[in-house]
Amino acid sequence: MGARASSGWWQTPENALWVLVASGTLTVMAGAILGPVVNQIGTSLGVSQSLAGLVITTHGLFIVLTSPVAGRLIDRYGPRRPYVLGLALYGVAGGAGLVVESFPALLVTRALLGVAVAFVYTSITVLIYSLYESERKDRVMGLRGSANSFGAALWPLVGGALGTLSWHGPFGVYLLALPLGIVAAVTVPDPARSPRESNEGDIAALRRTLRTHPLLALVYALYFATNLLLYAIVVYYPRALATVGVDSSLSISLYLAAMGAAGGVSAYYYDRIRRRVDYRQLVLAACALWTVGFAVAATAPTRTVAVAPVVLFGLGQGLVFPTVLLWVEELVPADRQGQFSSYVAIVGYVGQFLAPVAFGPVAGAFGVHAVFATAALGAGIALVSLAWRTLS
Incomplete structure (x- = not known):
């Protein structure tokens, strides 16, 4: 699908590229940048640490609740306007934390931030579908994934640095969405829309598409599992690192940053890798990396060896993110790209939320290393199943 003739020479896919990639990192930043100051927020606003944690999770709930609405509106009106308006709401709602002094009011702003992320996330996806073609689309989606991964590594460090000044400090970074919104309004073309069939x-459309393309359910399941495993690392790997003498918050953040950096590298080269292998082979490679990585995590004897699991998982994640989004596009009706790409956001955030629910009983009964042994077993089963289907 090509872009409609735009109102000015500056509205071109190439001019839009970097604002799309840059704003894509905002969806990762939404929660990650506040991780280092959650305890300060609880102390300053007089709430328990459990309640303070809602600052991290509330926006995720509203992403899940709002994404279907975002997808429907994007299919109806096109992705450009929801994208620009989403960036504006993101900047206002996120930046409000600079001045908010009430915990209930802060949660309201976090809910609005979730609404904004739902619109930005899905709009970016549909804009990439619409503005780029073939290998160029692979390249742009890989760059988006790379920016997301590097953002996941960088933003918590930025949040920690700003948090040394005040717990309000990290909220100022959300204001970056406002100039990005202005640049987006100037540079992003309004793509042509497919007429509703x-x-x-x-x-009904979901049921029909799943009947026609049952593989779509497996693609969504893949993204759910990716995020489930990602948050198994985020939640439980710090405990595993403590067993090899890594217990400072700075050291732990560097291990998690290595995961983001590895994902950024593999996603950056995604289009080159994609020229040589298909989607199934990419997923096969990711499952192999995860199987080895989690097996090492379950047994890592030293802090040096403990670097390997996060790097291996990151490399696999960098391959899976663009693969899922591009695979979804190939399987769904062109007039419902907003609807079906919104489901990617839903299954991803649900996977993140359910990670402690899925692995908590394992950690409680058998210890933290059993979490990673279980994850290795699951990834290994997926690897064997996929290899059998690919080779048979």
Whole structure:
């Protein structure tokens, strides 16, 4: 699908590229940048640490709740306007934390931030679908994934640095969305939209598409599992690191940053890798990396060896993120790209939320290393199953 003739020479896919990539990192930053100051927020606003944690999770709930609405509006009006308006809301809602002094009010701003992320996340996806073609689309989606991964490594460090000044400090970074929104309004073309082929509802369209392309359910399951495993690392790997003498917050953050950096590298080269292998082979490679990585995590005897699991998982994640989004595009109707790409955000954030629920009983009963042994077993089963289907 090509871009519609735009109102000015400056509205081109090439001019839009870097604002799309840059704003893509905002969806990662939404929660990551506040991790280092959650305890300060709880102390300053007089709430328990458990309640303070809602500052990190509230926006995720509203991403899940709002994403279907975002997808529907994007399909109806096109992705450009929801994208620009989402950036504006992101900047205002996120930046409000600079001045908010009430915990309930802060949660309201976090809910609005989740609404904004839902619109930005899905709009970026559909804009990439619409503005780029073939290998160029692979390149742009890989760059988006790379920016996300590097952002996941960088933003917590920025949040920690600003948090040394005040717990309000990290909220100032959200204001970056406002100039990005202005640049987006100037540079991003308004893509041509596919006419709606039927008037059926979203649920009916979902059922029909899953009947036609049952593989789509497995692609969503892949992204769910990726985020489930990601947050297994985020939540439980610090405990595993403590067993090899890594217990300072700075040291732990560097291990997690290595995961983001590794994902950034593999996603950066995604288009080159994609020229040589198909989607199934990319997923096969990711499952192999995860199987080895989690097996090492379950047994790592030293802090040096403990670097390997986060690097291996990051490399696999950098391959899976663009693969899922591009694979979804190939399987869904062109007139419902917003609807079906919004489900990617939903399954991803649900996977993150459920990680402690899924692995908590394992950690409680058998210890933290059993979490990674279980993850290795799951990744290994997926690897064997996929290899059998690919080779048979």
